Each structure stands twice: as structure tokens, then as C-alpha cells.
Amino acid sequence: MRTKCPVYIVIGEAPLRRHLVSMLRSHGHVPTPFSTGTDFLEASHFLHPGIAVLDVHLPDMPGLLTLQELLSRRRDIPIIMTSTGADIRVAVQTIKKGADDFVEQPVDDQILLETIDNTALLLEERIDLQKEKIRVEIFLDRLSKREFDVLKELANHDDNYSVAKKLNLTVRSIETYRSRIMRKCGTSKFADAVSMCRGYIS
16 A cells, blocks of 8 residues: 555454454554444544445444445545455445445455555545545635626536626626636636536536
């Protein structure tokens, strides 16, 4: 793994949980153990972005339910599901429910390490996406309602004249708003502002 990463071990079986914590720590990871899905979900609001190793069978609630609850709260914690005696149907079901990978128990340490390394790439992508989302939200919050309306209409490929007519403004006013939007976005090209906000305005 290129950088140390938080790994959340959500497994009810104490011996396995302790082993994975020790093994991951010895390989430079930063493991945090949880014995129940409830404890993990309660802590999820405060956890740093990381990777979860989540057992299908937990003592307090189904692992798949824990998976779904986590996905509704956090998108920056990729999830590796694990289960004892799992067949292909269980693995497929967890992936369909939103897990990023699956490791069968008894856990092979090397396979888990490789899976975590691969999943870490997803984590980096999701962290980058989250940062970009925050950047876009901050930018949009800085816009006045009229600036937002102009950005939205121009993003729909309407020209200055059409947008001016639609918003009951002059073409000169549209050009002024374009300049303000670019300045607040920190770009010299209006197309860059549109590209950054694509998917956040409709």
C-alpha cells in the first residue's frame, strides 16, 4: 500500500478481529476494531475516510443491513465484505448491495492485504470526488440567485442572446454575469466553470 490508511474491522468473532488488527498494523495500516454493526454505525459519523472489512454475520444485526446503512451515510468508506463458508451467491449478493469486494473466511492474510491495496485506489478516488463536491458547493454558494440562473441556462448550451431573452435581461448583463461567475470560480474560461458544475446544476 502506498500510504497508511484507516481500516475498520467490523467482525463479531473476537479471535479473528484481534488477529486482523495485529496483522494489518504490522503491515503499516491503521486498524480500528468494532465488534458490532451498531457500534460501527454510531461511530461512522466521526470516522476518517478509510476501508471497512465487514462481516456478513454480526451478533447484533445483519452485515448486509450494516452495509446499506453505511452507504446511506458515507460514500468515502469503501467496503470489503467477508463471511464464513460463503458460496458465490453470497458474494454476488453483497456486491449487488453495494460492497466493493468480498473475501471468504477463513481469511487468507495475503489475499486480504491485496484486496485492501486495490480498494485503497477506490478510496483515493472517492476522497478526490468528495473534495471536488465540496469545492463546487462552496462555489455555488457564493453565487447570487441571478448568477446561478445565468450559469444554469448557459450550461444548457443556450447562447447569450437566448438566455438574456429568457431571463428578461440584456445581452450586456449576461456578459457581466459571466465575468462575475468566472471570477468567483477562479477561471478565465466560462466553459471551465460549466464543466466543474456539471452534475450539480440542472
